[in-house]
Amino acid sequence: MKAIRRFTVRPVLPDALKPLSDLARNLRWSWQAETRDLFRSVDPERWAAAGGDPVRLLGSVPSARLAELAGDRRFLRRLSAAADDLADYTSGDRWYQSQERSAELPAAIAYFSPEFGITAALPQYSGGLGILAGDHLKAASDLGVPLIGVGLLYRHGYFRQSLSRDGWQQEHYPVLDPHELALAPLTEEDGTPCHVTLALPGGRRLTARIWLARVGRIPLLLLDSDVEENDLGERDVTDRLYGGGSEHRLLQEMLLGIGGVRAVRTYCRLTGHPAPEVFHTNEGHAGFLGLERIAELSDAGLDFDAALEAVRAGTVFTTHTPVPAGIDRFDRELVARHFGPDAELPGIDVHRILHLGMESYAGGEPNLFNMAVMGLRLGQRANGVSLLHGHVSREMFSGLWPGFDAEEVPITSVTNGVHAPTWVAPEVVRLGARQIGAQRAEDAMTVGGSDRWDSVADIADQDIWELRRVLREKLVLEVRTRLRASWRQRGAGTAELGWIDDVLDPDVLTIGFARRVPSYKRLTLMLRDRDRLMELLLHPERPVQIVVAGKAHPADDGGKRLIQELVRFADDPRVRHRIVFLPDYGMAMAQKLYPGCDVWLNNPLRPLEACGTSGMKAALNGCLNLSVLDGWWDEWYQPDFGWAIPTADGAATDDDRRDELEAAALYDLLEHRVAPRFYERGRGGLPDRWIQMVRQTLTHLGPKVLAGRMVREYVERLYAPAARAHRALTPEAARELAAWKARxxxxxxxxxxxxxxxxxxxxxxxxxxxxxxxxxxxxxxxxxxxxxxxxxxxxxxxxxxxxxxxxxxxxxxxxxxxxxxxxxxxxxxxxxxxxxxxxxxxxxxxxxxxxxxxxxxxxxxxxxxxxxxxxxxxxx
The missing domain is CATH 2.20.130 (S-adenosyl-L-methionine-dependent methyltransferases)
Structure with a gap:
């Protein structure tokens, strides 16, 4: 008999262990090794079974074990130290507070994103956009930047992936119970849950509860429409990330933008948190936030034009897509139906709303409402996510500034970064701490500074090579475990799986390739010449092994066919010990995959990779990049620490010929440059030149690829100027500017x-x-x-x-x-x-x-x- 409802009955923590609850409920544990070690010591087996999730762990520990820990003085000392450390971290001054003229910096910034990849224990992400948003919040926390994160809480997350026997992607949507996650409902002073409500056509209402996650110092507000106040259709608005049809997506984005602003106002009212002076929308999904802020100012007495100027002054818009097809666009009639007197924001003329998003420029679609176009019209400051992507974005949106050369389109770039404490393997951290001290190693990963990374030059070659071997061996064991589980899901019996014990070799050059699977990322470019790939995999002296992972969007059958093609090749008994596909790619897998690879492969169609941060995470672990010159690699590549795959981008080259040429270039690099460099040995029996490339990767790329560097750039180049502009646009100044523009x-x-x-x-x-x-x-x-x-x-x-x-x-x-x-x-x-x-x-x-x-x-x-x-x- 199946239960109609599922929930966890939690044991009551003894008073001495109450700080465990606070530690579990602040997601800083996801990047703080000492806190994770503390939870692991509570019960190692249950910690593993809980997937490294402290909230799940505490819900499963027997009362007898808790009583035992409550009397363990050594454990209590560790618990007290961890609790004190979290208190110091969340309340003490950090980089932001130490800046000269810090009073002129924004009192608060609201950061909106449709997805956040904080930890695998809070699965609210699909890929790079969400992971970037999560790293942005974590780095802001480390630096003391007063961000408020705003997103949606998806009851089914994105999806879990498995494979059928013939290698076809299967999707699963497990239900997430917010009470079993590191979340707490935001409540009014009387304890009742806080809600936001949107008006829908036909007199309907969309209500959402506000959940609060603590990401170190940063509050993250997540809106959840699965509440009793809603009818069935409205309850499903936040069911899945990037699911449903056009109206479903429109309602998600209205809730994120309009409801998100209302949630921020509620949070600030209840907590006394300073009101945001700057609103940052991470991609166009949250663009409707500008309309809500215009409505707020209109209620305060400003006309639409003056309110628009005031809103623009304090808004930052980041675009992540290099192609128009990657932007959410809605039929103008659908948008018009959801605004106006009979729906949301009745005080704003629907035609003014439509004008903000219409593609009213040469080459645009006049009946489509474009969320990125609205983001650019509502944001005085905009940026792409790498130098090359900034150039691509200026070209793509140049129609909004007719007559100007693309170089003068007002879209700058801030190259993405990654949160080192999340992505650097503990073994790498320990080696760095041994070299320069624990505090300097932590500072190197959070604040940055090339002087700290230069110390890598003093680490002995033997230590670097032993580290690389240890990480490779851990990856081999992880792959075998995951591959065995995958084959069991595919229906294989134990007797069929003995070969898995020989999959991969900890002494063989290991290449990683893991990402989402849209066509432009070219998952199967490596299969272009299968005979040649097989020769590389099975080379008698310089073999190569490849670990591949990735998810296709549930509606993307083309991407699923690419996965199936790769899986079928990897199933071949001749090569299955040298190439594997691991299903269900996510943060937990990635944290094991990046450190264990020697080379990170990326072969997108240039210039369609806006940034591509997976290679940054690999680099921070001493992995070398082998990539098309796209995204961040185009900006920072040097032959001292990686390889560039030549592109066949001539105007006369068709798609098929281009792939053939670029695949041949990839094989040549692997055969003649990458593999020989890995396997050659110097006088001491070590691959001296390879180790030197690892050293160069860490010293030259380490300080650049940090999310701390990225967030500092946002503060200095975008947030601070936006705050100054916001303060300058008093109501009278906004009216004057609007009148001047009209004149x-x-x-x-x-x-x-x-x-x-x-x-x-x-x-x-x-x-x-x-x-x-x-x-x-x-x-x-x-x-x-x-x-x-x-x-x-x-x-x-x-x-x-x-x-x-x-x-x-x-x-x-x-x-x-x-x-x-x-x-x-x-x-x-x-x-x-x-x-x-x-x-x-x-x-x-x-x-x-x-x-x-x-x-x-x-x-x-x-x-x-x-x-x-x-x-x-x-x-x-």
């Missing part, structure tokens, strides 16, 4: 560049000397605008064969007279500071002290044909 937009059609001339005869001869200076004189028409409303610029630089200016320098010109009938003269010098083909042009942009960028309005005036003496200057 400029209305008058811009009459802004013109009428004539351009220079004072140098050499210019007219199309020749000039390097180091010379030209005087530029421009006559402009400003119509109803004044010089204070605009900036007139001369833009110069090298020119290509089509006279396009590259690597441009911008110099503002100064008013030099005029004013009759709106005509003005501007003048200024142009320095000829570069040899070779050189050109210049003149343009007019709006200018206001409260603009974050002169390109913000997307308005531009340039000379018409024949307005000047010529655009090119040739120099020698």
């Amino acid at each position: 400029v937009r209305g008058a811009w059609s009459r802004v013109t560049v009428e004539h351009v001339e220079t004072s140098s005869a050499a210019d007219r001869a199309d020749r000039a000397e390097l180091g010379a200076s030209l005087g530029v004189r421009v006559r402009v028409g400003l119509g109803e605008l004044a010089p204070d409303d605009v900036e007139v610029q001369v833009v110069s630089g090298r020119v290509d064969a089509e006279d396009r200016i590259a690597d441009a320098s911008v110099v503002p010109l100064k008013p030099a007279g005029g004013g009759e009938e709106g005509r003005w003269v501007y003048e200024g010098p142009l320095s000829l500071d570069r040899a070779g083909p050189f050109g210049y042009t003149v343009r007019i942009l709006p200018s206001h002290p409260l603009l974050a960028s002169p390109t913000e309005l997307g308005l531009l005036a340039v000379p018409p044909e024949g307005a000047g003496e010529g655009a090119g200057v040739l120099m020698r």
Whole structure:
């Protein structure tokens, strides 16, 4: 007989052990080894059975064992030390509080994401976006940055993956009980649970409970629609991560954005936490948060335009996708139905809402509401997640700023990082602590600093190589355990599985490849020439072994076919001891996989990998990267510590030919450079050159790939400027800025560049000397605008064969007279500071002290044909 409800009956902790509950309920244990060791010592077998989850562990320990521990003075001393350490960690000053002029930094930042990968014990993530969000919160906690995380609580998480006998992906959706997770309901002062409510079409309501997770110093608010107040359809809104159709996804994103802001307001009211001055939306899923904040300001007396300016000032938007297909887009009628007088945010004109997300630019789909477009229109500051991705994003969204070169689109980049204490193996940490001390090793992983990482140069070659061998051996044992469990799920009997005892070899070069399985990541590129791959795997002197893992989206049959193709190859008795596919890739597996691999493989279609942080996690464990120059690897690759797979990206190369060429390049690298380097031995019997590459990986990449470095960049380059802009946009300033923008937009059609001339005869001869200076004189028409409303610029630089200016320098010109009938003269010098083909042009942009960028309005005036003496200057 099946139970209609399942819950855990927990033993009552003796008073002496009460701190165990606090330690279990703060997710800092997931990256704090001493606390995990403490819980392991409670009952090692039950700790393993609980999957390393303290909450589950405490729900299973017999009362007799708890009574025994309550009388164990040594255990109580360890418990007291762990509790004191957590108290110091959560209350003491850290990097953020020690900054000069720290009072000018944001009092609080609200960080919204559709998924958070904190720990396998809280499975609320699908892949890189969620893991990045989790690492962002952990690094912010380590640095003392006052973040509030906001997300949804999915009762089925993403999904658990297994394989059928023939290698087809199977999905399972175990139900998660919030009471069995490291969560607590946010409650009012009288103890009643806190809720947020959204209005839906037809008079329906969507209600969600607010759950609170503690991520070190950071509160994480998760909204859960599975509550009695909802009808069945509304209860299922937060059923699965990235599940359901368009309306289901729209409701999830409305709840995340609008409900999330309301949850933040509730949390701050109840706890006294400072209200956020900056709102950061991690990808476009939470973009509706800006609408809720506009509604708040409208209720306080601002009109829509002024409220929009105030909201934009304090909003940061991060885009993670390099392709339009990766962005959530909704039919405009679906969006319109969920807003307005009969639904949510009735005080805002639906047409104003639609305008924020419509693709109203050349090449856009006029009937689609684009969440990333709304994110960019609602956020004054935006960024991609690597230098290359920033460039790709500026190209992709350039239609929002017509007339500007893509390089001037106001999207910067902050390259992602990873949280070292989460991803670095304990063995690596211990070796570092032995070398530089435990505190300096911890600082190296959290705050960063190349001086701490430089000490890796002093670690003996023998110690590094022994460490690599230990980690490889642990991975081999882990793979065999997981592979045996997978085959049992596939229906194999014990008698069939003896071969698993010989799978992988702790002395063989081990390559890892693990990620989500969309087509662009090319899971099966390694299978392009199966005979050649087989030769590499079975080489008599320099064999290679490969560990592969990954999940395809449940609706992606193409991705499932790729997995099946790989699994069927790995099932071949000739190679199954050298290549394995491990199902159910997640954080717990990843933490074992990264350290044990010698090489981390990544072969996406360039430039479709926005960042690709798995290679960063591997690098922090001394694993070398073998990757296409995409994402972060394009930015930081050096031949001293890895290999770049050449790309066949010529315009005349079709997809099939491209894959063939790039697979051949991959095989060549493995056969002729990677494997020989691993197996060659120096005089001392060690692979000296390989060890040197490991050392270079740690010293050069270590400080760069840290989430602490990433979060510091967000604070300095985005959060702090956004907070200053937020404070400057008082209600009166917001009204003034909105009125100024309306006036400029209305008058811009009459802004013109009428004539351009220079004072140098050499210019007219199309020749000039390097180091010379030209005087530029421009006559402009400003119509109803004044010089204070605009900036007139001369833009110069090298020119290509089509006279396009590259690597441009911008110099503002100064008013030099005029004013009759709106005509003005501007003048200024142009320095000829570069040899070779050189050109210049003149343009007019709006200018206001409260603009974050002169390109913000997307308005531009340039000379018409024949307005000047010529655009090119040739120099020698």
